[in-house]
Amino acid sequence: MDQRVREHAATLVDWSARVDPGDAVVVSVAEGAHDLAVAVAEALGERDATPVFLYDSDEVSRAFLRAGLDHDGSGDAGDDTDADADDYDDAERADEAEPTDDRTFHEPAHERALLEAADVYLRLGGGRNTAARADVPGPRRQARARAVQAVREARFDTRWVSTVHPTRSLAQAAGMSYEAYREFAYGAILRDWGALADEMDRLKRRLDAGSEVHLVAPGTDLRLSIEGRTAVNSAASVAYDSHNLPSGEVFTAPHGAEGEVTFDVPLTIDGRRVRDVRLVFEDGTVVEHDAAEGADAVADVLDTDAGARRLGELGIGMNRGIDRFTDNVLFDEKMGDTVHLAVGRAYDACLPEGESGNDSAVHVDMILDVSEDARLEVDGEVVQRNGRFAWEDGFED
Amino acid sequence: MDQRVREHAATLVDWSARVDPGDAVVVSVAEGAHDLAVAVAEALGERDATPVFLYDSDEVSRAFLRAGLDHDGSGDAGDDTDADADDYDDAERADEAEPTDDRTFHEPAHERALLEAADVYLRLGGGRNTAARADVPGPRRQARARAVQAVREARFDTRWVSTVHPTRSLAQAAGMSYEAYREFAYGAILRDWGALADEMDRLKRRLDAGSEVHLVAPGTDLRLSIEGRTAVNSAASVAYDSHNLPSGEVFTAPHGAEGEVTFDVPLTIDGRRVRDVRLVFEDGTVVEHDAAEGADAVADVLDTDAGARRLGELGIGMNRGIDRFTDNVLFDEKMGDTVHLAVGRAYDACLPEGESGNDSAVHVDMILDVSEDARLEVDGEVVQRNGRFAWEDGFED
Numbered sequence: 001m002d003q004r005v006r007e008h009a010a011t012l013v014d015w016s017a018r019v020d021p022g023d024a025v026v027v028s029v030a031e032g033a034h035d036l037a038v039a040v041a042e043a044l045g046e047r048d049a050t051p052v053f054l055y056d057s058d059e060v061s062r063a064f065l066r067a068g069l070d071h072d073g074s075g076d077a078g079d080d081t082d083a084d085a086d087d088y089d090d091a092e093r094a095d096e097a098e099p100t101d102d103r104t105f106h107e108p109a110h111e112r113a114l115l116e117a118a119d120v121y122l123r124l125g126g127g128r129n130t131a132a133r134a135d136v137p138g139p140r141r142q143a144r145a146r147a148v149q150a151v152r153e154a155r156f157d158t159r160w161v162s163t164v165h166p167t168r169s170l171a172q173a174a175g176m177s178y179e180a181y182r183e184f185a186y187g188a189i190l191r192d193w194g195a196l197a198d199e200m201d202r203l204k205r206r207l208d209a210g211s212e213v214h215l216v217a218p219g220t221d222l223r224l225s226i227e228g229r230t231a232v233n234s235a236a237s238v239a240y241d242s243h244n245l246p247s248g249e250v251f252t253a254p255h256g257a258e259g260e261v262t263f264d265v266p267l268t269i270d271g272r273r274v275r276d277v278r279l280v281f282e283d284g285t286v287v288e289h290d291a292a293e294g295a296d297a298v299a300d301v302l303d304t305d306a307g308a309r310r311l312g313e314l315g316i317g318m319n320r321g322i323d324r325f326t327d328n329v330l331f332d333e334k335m336g337d338t339v340h341l342a343v344g345r346a347y348d349a350c351l352p353e354g355e356s357g358n359d360s361a362v363h364v365d366m367i368l369d370v371s372e373d374a375r376l377e378v379d380g381e382v383v384q385r386n387g388r389f390a391w392e393d394g395f396e397d
Numbered sequence: 398m399d400q401r402v403r404e405h406a407a408t409l410v411d412w413s414a415r416v417d418p419g420d421a422v423v424v425s426v427a428e429g430a431h432d433l434a435v436a437v438a439e440a441l442g443e444r445d446a447t448p449v450f451l452y453d454s455d456e457v458s459r460a461f462l463r464a465g466l467d468h469d470g471s472g473d474a475g476d477d478t479d480a481d482a483d484d485y486d487d488a489e490r491a492d493e494a495e496p497t498d499d500r501t502f503h504e505p506a507h508e509r510a511l512l513e514a515a516d517v518y519l520r521l522g523g524g525r526n527t528a529a530r531a532d533v534p535g536p537r538r539q540a541r542a543r544a545v546q547a548v549r550e551a552r553f554d555t556r557w558v559s560t561v562h563p564t565r566s567l568a569q570a571a572g573m574s575y576e577a578y579r580e581f582a583y584g585a586i587l588r589d590w591g592a593l594a595d596e597m598d599r600l601k602r603r604l605d606a607g608s609e610v611h612l613v614a615p616g617t618d619l620r621l622s623i624e625g626r627t628a629v630n631s632a633a634s635v636a637y638d639s640h641n642l643p644s645g646e647v648f649t650a651p652h653g654a655e656g657e658v659t660f661d662v663p664l665t666i667d668g669r670r671v672r673d674v675r676l677v678f679e680d681g682t683v684v685e686h687d688a689a690e691g692a693d694a695v696a697d698v699l700d701t702d703a704g705a706r707r708l709g710e711l712g713i714g715m716n717r718g719i720d721r722f723t724d725n726v727l728f729d730e731k732m733g734d735t736v737h738l739a740v741g742r743a744y745d746a747c748l749p750e751g752e753s754g755n756d757s758a759v760h761v762d763m764i765l766d767v768s769e770d771a772r773l774e775v776d777g778e779v780v781q782r783n784g785r786f787a788w789e790d791g792f793e794d
Contacts, residue, residue, distance in 0.1 A: 018483035020505060024503075024506055024507040025507065026507065029452045029454075029457075031431070033455065034428070034456070034457075037452065037454065037457050038456050038457050038460045038669075039460070040456045041458070041460040041461040041464075042460040042461065042463070042464045044461065044464070045460070045461040045462070045463070045464025045465065046464045046465050048503075048507050050502070050503045050504075050506075050507075051461065051505075051507045052451070052453060052505055052507055052511070053451060053453075053454065054449070054450060054451060054454040054459055055434065055450040055451060056450075057426075057431065057435075057450065059431070059436065060426075060431075060434050060435050060438045060450055061438070063435045063438040063439040063440070063442070064438040064439065064441065064448065066439070066441045066442075067439045067440075067441070067442025068442065068443050069440075073669045105447070106419060106447045107447075108420075108421065108448075108449055109421055109447075109514055110421040110423065110447075110449055110511050110512075110514035110515045111449045111511070112514075113510040113511055113513070113514040114449070114507050114508070114510055114511035115507075117506055117507035117509075117510040118507045135569070148616075164503050249646075295580050320685070370660040
């Protein structure tokens, strides 16, 4: 096994999740993340923690979500096993028509019981096909997202961390060779997190002291209230209220949004390609939206529930170990010289004790490049211009 | 996808587990059972059940169980990532010495919570290497088996079914090509279970009416009390108190065993090859044991706890769709013209209401061929001789 896989597991377990002896740990393993799961299993054993491993397969999930739509998953219950031309025709029609809420989903109460009894949740992402769930109809995704909301909440109540194992599928999505992608991924993951935390603390203090953010870039002129909110110094550790490995961003939960924003960094939502999303906000809510590609995927997200049309997050990427976009939000949103906004759920860590932020079954991040013709102001003062921060060499006010 | 995978999933969900709408289902997926998991996911979706998928990887399990023993899993916590000659020496010494109870395991309380909230448990076996856990020291296996005993009990309280997806690894263990093995496996799995249930009922009624079984074969002369016990007509369905797919055996829970037995069918215990196990019983307990190969594996099992030295099961194979031994107990023990005994835990279905049978953290089946020079008597009457039952053509009393 590549020694970096072991270092990744050790960073995840020790720095990120702060696993203690006796912890009950849930480890969710994507199809392609087997090697990392093996390394995490041994790391947890060495620390006297007790793991349970979930199988988080996109193909299994797709088959469950699409059940009844066609013969590509398991067909009808085995009593008529011949392919039937009429059935295929039906399936195609169903597909074209995008069935509306034709199926209800039950809450997985047993999965919730598992998570409620867990101290730590580790998500090992990294599948075999980033488009594996591309043909799951939007209404079913949304119905399922609503059904599992309590499970999500239970997950958020643990010391949860999300990471990815570099797979060939992710390399392909990034347009990179497997070897080059692994270099890239471990370059972003295996960092001196303590040193980055110190640097990010400077931005956190500016945001904590401010009450309004003004973001200006090509196609973007947006004002966000951050009054009373606390920014998270996201240093890839639950000790910093940070739940991604890699991380390297400072984020907060805005309330109130006015203006428009254009996200010029391409992304993938539920297996569908999305490009140049434009959102217009009035009184905190999306009142207009379009995209050069994947507008349907954006609409599906916004239609999930009321909170899906409001912002849950403003994040500022500060991980300069990430030097290119790879069509993976976990990395892209952390890249230096980028800003991202998420529609949907806000993280409690940004809110005053007892106050609840924006609530939703979704949290979808979208990114804009701020390296050119862009500025970020806090209370009228420029904090970042064209990617340079106020405290950095080369900054021009 | 091979249509037989879909038929397998439908048989598992409908005939075996009797899945109802709204059921909370736990599906345990072995490393090589992905395709069956996809088919089961769709079948469960069609039946409006709610699944959670566990990742049951032998390599992950090995890494957890071996943690701390060597560098083959994840090494020391990342702060010193260079291979160290001294460490390797230590690991080798540790390995040779088979560390005794050097590690305690906690009960996975979160896994127990998951299973206690589940209606159905489906185990999809079929890994990538039947020897993947061969180098886990016996004391650790035993300690872990004891720690998860409540989890096992919670599993047994669901409508649980264990099956296997035919994999290349299982084909190899059987000494068969992949294609031939799949023919074999689906020949055993996709049967007319209702018809076989009717045939097996004849033997069940003989056992239920009897009080003593006498088994005679080369190297075997064993008397078992079955007074008051109820035989299970194991027709691969929870509706018959049968939890294996394939099945095709009649089994009961003996109490009291006197004499000796030699199991001439080779088997694999925890990844280790075992051949010609001989057990001598006095007053229901193993007082002497040896084996031509794998005696250590047998000793590890017997040393797990007190119940591991007593019998939990007498089973009589009646699935003549299984026409060869394939080094997989799920199939081998169901083969016509075989008898098997298990040391360890007894199944409640064989016991009178409220009575508890033999208790243990283990249940290990061992098989003997009774096609020649063998007879099975119930209360002095020959029920089976040289593989023929009393009601079959060619039977000689």
